[in-house]
Amino acid sequence: MTITAPRTHRAPSDLQSIWLVAEREIGSKLRSKAFVISTVILVLAALASVVWGGFTANNLSGSGIPVAVTSQTQSAIAGLDGLEVTVADSDDAATALVEDGTVDAALVSGSSDASFDYTVVVKDNVPSTLLQMLSETPPVQELERGAGAASALRYFIALAFGLVFLIAASTFGGTIAQSVVEEKQTRVVEILISAIPVRALLAGKVLGNTVLAMAQIVLLAAVAVIGLAVTDQAGVLSALGAPIAWFAIFFLFGFVLLASLFAAAAAMVSRQEDIGATTTPITMLIMAPYFLVIFFNDNPVVLTIMSYVPFSAPVGMPLRMYLGDAQWWEPVLSLLVLVASCVVAIGIGSRIYQNSLLRMGARVKLAEALKG
Amino acid sequence: MPRPDPRRRRLGTRVPSVVTNEKKGCTVLHLDGITKSYGGRRVLDDVSFSVAPGRLTGFVGGNGAGKTTTMRIALGVLAKDAGSVVLNGSPVTTSDRRRFGYMPEERGLYPKMKVAEHIAYLARLHGFGKAEATAKATTLLERLGLGERLGDLVETLSLGNQQRAQIAASLVHEPDVLILDEPFSGLDPLAVDVVAGVLQEKAAAGAAVLFSSHQLDVVERLCDDLVIIAGGTIRAAGTRDALRAEHATHRYELVSRGDAGWLRDEPGVTVLDFDGGYALFDAEDDTSAQRVLQGAVSRGDVVSFAPQRPTLAEIFKEVIQ
Numbered sequence: 001m002t003i004t005a006p007r008t009h010r011a012p013s014d015l016q017s018i019w020l021v022a023e024r025e026i027g028s029k030l031r032s033k034a035f036v037i038s039t040v041i042l043v044l045a046a047l048a049s050v051v052w053g054g055f056t057a058n059n060l061s062g063s064g065i066p067v068a069v070t071s072q073t074q075s076a077i078a079g080l081d082g083l084e085v086t087v088a089d090s091d092d093a094a095t096a097l098v099e100d101g102t103v104d105a106a107l108v109s110g111s112s113d114a115s116f117d118y119t120v121v122v123k124d125n126v127p128s129t130l131l132q133m134l135s136e137t138p139p140v141q142e143l144e145r146g147a148g149a150a151s152a153l154r155y156f157i158a159l160a161f162g163l164v165f166l167i168a169a170s171t172f173g174g175t176i177a178q179s180v181v182e183e184k185q186t187r188v189v190e191i192l193i194s195a196i197p198v199r200a201l202l203a204g205k206v207l208g209n210t211v212l213a214m215a216q217i218v219l220l221a222a223v224a225v226i227g228l229a230v231t232d233q234a235g236v237l238s239a240l241g242a243p244i245a246w247f248a249i250f251f252l253f254g255f256v257l258l259a260s261l262f263a264a265a266a267a268m269v270s271r272q273e274d275i276g277a278t279t280t281p282i283t284m285l286i287m288a289p290y291f292l293v294i295f296f297n298d299n300p301v302v303l304t305i306m307s308y309v310p311f312s313a314p315v316g317m318p319l320r321m322y323l324g325d326a327q328w329w330e331p332v333l334s335l336l337v338l339v340a341s342c343v344v345a346i347g348i349g350s351r352i353y354q355n356s357l358l359r360m361g362a363r364v365k366l367a368e369a370l371k372g
Numbered sequence: 373m374p375r376p377d378p379r380r381r382r383l384g385t386r387v388p389s390v391v392t393n394e395k396k397g398c399t400v401l402h403l404d405g406i407t408k409s410y411g412g413r414r415v416l417d418d419v420s421f422s423v424a425p426g427r428l429t430g431f432v433g434g435n436g437a438g439k440t441t442t443m444r445i446a447l448g449v450l451a452k453d454a455g456s457v458v459l460n461g462s463p464v465t466t467s468d469r470r471r472f473g474y475m476p477e478e479r480g481l482y483p484k485m486k487v488a489e490h491i492a493y494l495a496r497l498h499g500f501g502k503a504e505a506t507a508k509a510t511t512l513l514e515r516l517g518l519g520e521r522l523g524d525l526v527e528t529l530s531l532g533n534q535q536r537a538q539i540a541a542s543l544v545h546e547p548d549v550l551i552l553d554e555p556f557s558g559l560d561p562l563a564v565d566v567v568a569g570v571l572q573e574k575a576a577a578g579a580a581v582l583f584s585s586h587q588l589d590v591v592e593r594l595c596d597d598l599v600i601i602a603g604g605t606i607r608a609a610g611t612r613d614a615l616r617a618e619h620a621t622h623r624y625e626l627v628s629r630g631d632a633g634w635l636r637d638e639p640g641v642t643v644l645d646f647d648g649g650y651a652l653f654d655a656e657d658d659t660s661a662q663r664v665l666q667g668a669v670s671r672g673d674v675v676s677f678a679p680q681r682p683t684l685a686e687i688f689k690e691v692i693q
């Protein structure tokens with residue numbers, strides 16, 4: 001009689017299960033030609049814009065940022081590279097150079113702030129690169145406050161953050177949603193959850209897509225940083241370095257939040273055709289920061305609000321940091337808000353996911369999905 | 373009278389009887405008083421039956437009778453309203469279900485995964501190491517006739533081959549309990565034999581196997597035990613042979629070289645069909661049948677004399693009415 005010995009079923013630990021699921025998610029995405037091609041295009045576009053930015057910057061300003069000083073304020077910028085210095089006869093003459101656009105900024109004597117003996121006069125746009133070069137932030141006087149539109153560079157950087165967030169979040173958010181519905185539609189989910197706990201399945205899917213999304217972000221950031229360094233844009237690089245790093249950190253938590261919501265929304269339907277019905281609100285949340293940052297990148301109030309709202313913080317806060325608007329503690333506070341909302345989203349998302357995953361057929365109502 | 377053969381063997385192994393199993397306390401899956409309603413409509417009403425280890429249990433019923441619902445509840449992917457699913461005397465837990473192999477009614481694997489990789493992935497989710505999982509998947513798929521298609525994407529397989537892959541998916545982690553919803557549908561006769569052979573092997577190795585099917589001839593050939601469901605209630609459950617005996621009629625077929633016309637005058641015999649030496653008749657009891665046989669022998673050469681055992685299809689039609 002060939003009765004098999006009682007098998008000890010070595011159940012994989014939750015972590016092993018999560019990693020197995022994540023590994024499959026990553027593997028199946030990397031094998032998709034569409035994904036590989038779109039990533040290559042994205043990297044090439046980032047590279048092209050950095051190189052293009054380098055050429056235009058060099059054409060416009062030659063060796064550096066044009067700055068006017070007087071004999072009294074000349075000492076403040078002594079020893080700084082990356083500036084094209086014009087020495088004016090008087091404060092008025094220096095201010096006139098700003099007004100007619102010959103220089104971007106002028107350092108004039110006299111200050112409202114006792115700790116500085118000079119004021120930076122600009123037309124409408126604070127050259128944050130210059131301010132960062134100065135050891136301490138001096139008082140700034142804007143000649144035409146709010147009159148002109150943002151500079152091309154400000155707009156360009158706002159667009160870049162907004163676009164990268166939009167593309168990465170919607171690509172991988174969409175991926176996780178599709179993969180949840182695929183499992184439900186094909187019923188493979190019934191086999192999966194007889195092997196591993198539902199929460200391990202969800203965690204693995206979120207982890208796998210987060211790894212992919214972060215890899216793409218880090219790749220783009222690396223291309224931007226290396227591109228800036230190679231094309232000799234040290235000024236832009238030193239101003240953008242920290243915001244890019246913060247963008248990556250914000251994106252990490254922001255994406256986990258979105259991925260949990262995408263998985264939950266997708267679990268509520270049973271067919272790919274219905275996926276839009278529940279994921280559209282989340283897609284809106286992803287598109288909002290992109291449009292807001294394009295239309296309001298010169299509006300400090302909107303940017304400040306954006307930099308604290310969890311969905312738009314990954315775009316809003318790095319932009320404010322680049323513009324020199326954010327105090328040192330602001331990104332930390334905003335990150336805490338984001339992490340807290342991320343935890344809440346995981347809680348709600350996994351509840352909806354668990355309650356909806358095995359309910360086939362008609363769309364599961366949100367109230368039922370939450371109640372269970 | 374057909375009697376359950378106490379010495380039934382499968383693949384050289386004694387098929388354990390229900391009594392033996394109970395004595396040994398083997399892995400028995402038992403459903404007890406399962407009730408389920410969808411929106412006020414009761415689809416399962418007090419469903420109770422057992423699935424014994426080492427035996428193949430056929431689960432038959434018409435469309436919408438409640439087979440799939442019962443199986444999904446047994447597996448725990450569907451909640452029940454009342455009743456219990458018991459494994460070895462205690463309610464089934466999540467970790468018990470890891471020892472289940474399941475083939476869902478609606479077939480599904482990841483369309484974009486390679487067949488062998490997919491099956492190995494499922495084995496790994498059940499705790500097998502990568503190398504072991506790959507080896508198991510390969511062996512099983514080869515056994516099921518998919519040896520040539522290991523590296524192909526699931527979506528490129530024909531429906532019949534996807535079905536084989538689906539069966540591999542339910543077997544690869546060596547489950548103790550198999551719950552298969554229509555494992556034979558869509559398979560050609562050769563594939564049916566291959567799959568039936570694999571299921572018999574698993575049963576011979578001690579697994580409890582529950583499978584549903586509309587192909588009653590396959591069920592009849594394969595199963596040891598039978599559960600018949602209709603309208604959400606169990607109409608019959610037991611060993612196949614006992615069910616057959618229970619539904620046996622005293623119907624016999626006689627083929628002789630002489631004319632069988634004399635049968636019509638025999639007391640206690642109703643002739644149903646008659647043609648020269650051939651007669652199909654119902655006897656009142658065993659004694660009448662024996663008398664007919666003796667009479668036939670005394671009248672000339674008897675080619676054959678056999679009781680007409682009811683087919684599963686006949687039993688099925690009878691019990692679901």
